[in-house]
Structures are given as C-alpha cells and as structure tokens.
Amino acid sequence: MTHVDLGVKQIAAEFLFVLCKERVDSLLKYTGYGNAAGLLAARGLLAGGRGEHWYSDDEDTDTEEYKSAKPNINLITGHLEEPMPNPMDEMTEEQKEYEAMKLVNMFDKLSRYCSTVQYNVTVLLMEAAYILVLCSLLKSTASNCAIINSAELEPRSLWRRMFDTSK
Secondary structure, eight states, rough: OOOSSSSHHHHHHHHHHHHTTBHHHHHHHHHHHHHHHHHHHHTTOTTBBBOOOOOOOOOOOOOHHHHHGGGGTTTHHHHOOOOOOOOOGGGGGGHHHHHHHHHHHHHHHHHHHHHHHHHHHHHHHHHHHHHHHHHHHTTHHHHHHHHOOOOOOOOHHHHHHHOOOOO
C-alpha cells in the first residue's frame, strides 16, 4: 500500500480492502491507519463505514495469536512492537515528585496562555460585533463604510471618526 509504483500500490490496497469485505474497521485493524489512509481518502471513507458492495454476514474471528498480540500492535503502522519499559519503575520517589511538579507547571502555563488567547479572541469578536451593529444602524452609507475600512478597529476611535462633524 506504500509501493513506489502507483499501479501496484492501488491494486494491493484495493485487494486488501476487498479481503476485508470493504469494511474500514477491518482494513485498519490489519494494515494500520497510515497504510490505509490513501485508499480511504480516495474512496471518501475516512469517517468509517462500509463500501457499497454486499458481502456475507460472517463476522471476523480473531485468532488467539492476534488476541494476545493486540495490545502491542501499533495502530498507525500496523506492526507488532515490543512492549516499552515503564520509565517510572526506575525513578526514585523524589524524581517522580519532581516530574509531577514539572507537569503541573506546564499545565499551569498552558492554561494561562489559553485563557489569554481566549480573552483576546473574545475581545476581537465583541469589537467585530460592535462594528457590525454600527454599520446596520447607519444603514451602511458609502461614506461610513469608507471610514470603517480605513479606521482602526478600536470601537471608540471608530465612533469618533464616523460622527466627526468638523470636516
């Protein structure tokens, strides 16, 4: 499914898909997301589901070998991988506490950053809504729209520029 020759790649992918009774979940189970992505995208099946053809209702039966290997299968590549050692097993209690505090600090920084971004987006949306209300109130005359297009996006300065009678 990742062959250099596009013809071989396409035929192999289609053959495997037919062997899986055109079931997306079965194809992903046996090949991995990365290998099946091209075929599924080409067929418009990235959201899952079945192909358009009818197949028997026989369910897939997993062998004992597959059932025992399932936790070690990489879902992206479809390869069987050796279990990774737990890095926490070799740490002392002080190291675990230090890593936990680092994690807490990272979450704290992330939450502060996200709240700042969320606040800025909220302010921009409120200012945009304010400008839209002004345009609708003024029935969007040509001169007012020209002022809005050239104005700063700060509502007070926009209001002053629109109603400045000294011109």
